[in-house]
Amino acid sequence: MIALLVKEDKAKETLAELTILGDVVRVQKMSELTRAREQGTLEWILVDERMGIQEAVQTKFPQVVVTSILPPGDVFVLLAKQEQLDSRVKNDAANDANEWIEWTEAVEEGELAVSDTWVNAPSTPLRNGQESPREVLRRTEEALVSNRLMPAMPEPPQAPAFFRRRGTPLIMLEGPKGGAGRSTVGAHMALYAALHGKRVTIVDLDVNGDISEKFGFLQSADVRGWRGGDMAAAVADGICHVHETGVHLIPSPQSRDIVLFDPDDALYLVQLAMSEMDLVFVDMPQGWTPLHRLLLPLVSEVVMAVRTLPDSLGRVEEHAEKLVMAKVEPDKVSVVVNQARKRSELKIVQPLLTPYQPRVLVPYDRKLEKLGGLHGKKLSLACKDWWDSSLGFQKSVKKGRWKR
C-alpha cells in the first residue's frame, strides 16, 4: 500500500491523480500507518509538502521511503521513483537469499555446529515463496543424516494438546549460571505441590539435565522419536518417569543437538503436559537460549536461582536485563538467592536485579550439598511462604513428610 498524507482541500484531486501508481490510500492518523507497517503492507509514504511533517514521519518510519509531493503530485516523477523502489526491494530479496545460501553452505560444510544453527540462523525468512528457516534446518539435518554425521530423527509429533490447555500454570526454572540450584529449588517446589495433591509434571529441557536424578531416576529416558500421544502414553512408552508422590518427570535427552535443534519438540512436550496436569515446570538450560523466548509467552512464573559469588554477579545483572527486554513483568519473577551464608547477600543482588526483586533467601545447607536430591529441608522451610502464596495453598504440609 502507498500511504498518502494530504491536506483536506486537495485530497480528492491528489488521490485521483495518483491512482495510476497502484494501491494509494489516504491516511489521516499515525496509528493507521503503524498498523500498516506492522502488517507489512506499507510500501511507501507520500506526504503533502504543505503539511511540513515529512521529517517527523521519516523519523518514525525509518525503514519506509517517505517522499514529499506538492499536490496533486507529479505522477511521472513518482513513477520513476517507484521503479527505483521496486529494484531496491528486488536487491533486498537477493541479499537475503545470498545470506541464506552462505549460511546453509556453512552448516553443510561443517563450519557451523548443528546446535548453533537455531541461534545463528538469519532472522529474515526467504521471500518469493522459497524455503523458510525451519525448512532449511530440516534439509540440513537430512544432509547430515545421509552423510552419517547424525542419527536419523523422526518427524516431531504434532501438538494437538495445546488446544485443550486449561490455563495450567507453567513455572520456568532458570538462572544465569549453572549450579545455582534452579533444579534443586524447582524439584522441592514440585514435590511440595504434589504433596498438596496437585498433579505435577517437570519437563527437563536442560542440556545438562539432572532434575529426574534428584527424584532418584538415574536412567534418562530418550524422548527422541517418541510417537506422541498423551501423558499415559508417555509413561507407557517410558519417556516419562512417575515418582511415588505422583510427580511426572520427562527427563532431558541430555544432548545439545536434541534440545536446541528442534524447539518444536520441547514446545510439544510442554504443551502436552499443560493440557493434562495441574502444574508444569520446565527446567531450562543455564543462561539465555532461544527456548527462553519460545516458552516465556506461556510462562506464569519465572523462578530465577542465583548465587552471590563474585564471578556470577555480572551475569545476574545481564540476565535481569534480558528478562526486561523480553518484557517479563516484575510480579512474574521470583528470584531465589541460594546457598546464602549471610542475610546481607540480599542487598548485594538487589540493585543488580532491578526491576525484579529477590523473593527468598535460601541458606547454605551442608546436608543438601552432601546428599543432593530432595534433602533440602532448610530450603523448603525458607521457601514455604512463597510457595503457599504462589501455588495458592493455605496450610503447611504435614510434619514429617519431608523424610523420605
Ligand SMILES: Nc1ncnc2c1ncn2[C@@H]1O[C@H](COP(=O)(O)OP(=O)(O)OP(=O)(O)O)[C@@H](O)[C@H]1O
Ligand atoms: N541451599 C543449598 N545449600 C547447599 N547445597 C545446595 C543448595 N541448593 C542446591 N545445592 C546443591 O548444589 C548443587 C547444584 O544444584 P542444582 O543441581 O540444583 O543446580 P542447577 O542450577 O540446576 O545446576 P545445573 O546447571 O548443573 O543444572 C547440587 O548438588 C545441590 O544439591
Ligand SMILES: [Mg+2]
Ligand atoms: Mg539443573
